[in-house]
Amino acid sequence: MIDIQVQKKLDSPSGNMVLDVGFTIEEGQMVALFGESGAGKTSLLRILSGLLQPDKGRISVHERIWFQSQPKVINLKPQERNVGFVFQDYALFPHMTVLENLQFAAGTRKNVNLQHLLELNELGDLKHKKPKNLSGGQQQRVALARALAQQPNILLLDEPLSALDDNIRRKLQRHLLEAHKEYKLTTILVSHNIEEIIKLSDWVIELHHGKTVEQGHPHQLFASKEISEDFKVTAEVLSIESSGNSFVAQLLVQNHVLKMSFSQKQGKSIQKGDRIVLASNDFKPNVYKE
């Protein structure tokens, strides 16, 4: 179990902000940290991994104290925490091959099956290549395999898929899920992609300006709780214009852009950039195979 209660003053581009969060994560869960950029998600991962020291608080992971500000200051170094961290830029060592990257991370641990890790991430054929000769998706898989090679206590992923296009992103989501299933690692994932969060995580913690605003199961959190329709999807409003006596909106549903018309009353309550739920309790779509 991870128990975290921390406060830290941050200098963000939009001025000073106090990160003040507290939550608990069960062992083996995949938790998503969700929120707009600058909400403190990455800072929180850095605090958890020991790269950033909080001003006050307490962090305990699997019943071991990693940080406490009182009564006695305890602050484990990043080296002592054994955190697997997948950085946004992957941070692969450019002078090492894929295999060497994994070996460096595994260090003196004897019981790591690097071959299996390479195969799990479809890297078998690439193991003697240098990172600069790999595509973004391949680099991301190396970063994940490398983080697993050190047999970490927890796994932290900082927007691991944000730089990739949709097809590769979906494939990697599958890899992440497989790895999570196999290693049962407590994982924290920073993301602002709702589709990704719903697919991957068991629990979502939403941050806003350094504070926890909401947490819950992804489906509950992203869809309003009162609706219990048979069919519902979350959509982002890309644009909305009035057309005659109705409104036409462009919506982003997962990775598809849909055009949809709304009544006057509905249209007036929606603005560009809103996240809305489309729900229906009498939904009879035409179904055909691709």
Add this chain to the structure above:
Amino acid sequence: MIWDPLVLTLKLALVTTFLLLVISILLASWLAQTRSKLKPVIETLVSMPLVLPPTVLGFYFLVAFSPGNAFGNWLNDWFGIKLVFSFPGLVLASILYSLPFMVHPIQSGLSSISPSLKEASYLMGKSKWETLTKVLLPNIKPAVLTGIVLAFAHTIGEFGVVLMIGGNIPEVTKVASIAIYDEVEALNYEAANFYSAILFITTFAILLSVYLINGRYIKPFWK
């Protein structure tokens, strides 16, 4: 012997470059990551030899380490170290005088590496030393090579500081650049030309090899 000044120059440049490499890696890695208020002061001191006449450094060196002074005398009495008009003195002065040529490339190399590489290594449980030697330095080989070559070539080219501190003692402090001056004063142009031509060709070859390697015209030996 006519070769003595050249051998001495080579010896001085090699010893200086080696010691400077060790000192500069430590100093540059501190400078590249510190947030200390002392940083600008240290950076200024490191860069001073770029603008200061070598005679200024030589003069203060003489004043500080002369056995006629308390400090120089104490060094001599307690450790038997005599830094004025001696080879160790030349090495020390050369290290100070060539410091920016080694520190600057390494420092800018280290600063240009994404901080996440260092952090990733720490999170894998690697110590600062292991991170420096196995992650950071291997990724700034061109910068380290530039530093080594510039410091080496600059030490070969020293004159003022060497003359002030070392004087002109054959086989002890008479390096090639001093020998040229000496031979010209004695109107012995042939010998002066001998030393000059060798220094010219050597430094040209050294600098050319750096530009060729760092410009990727030829493949470096480590790849």
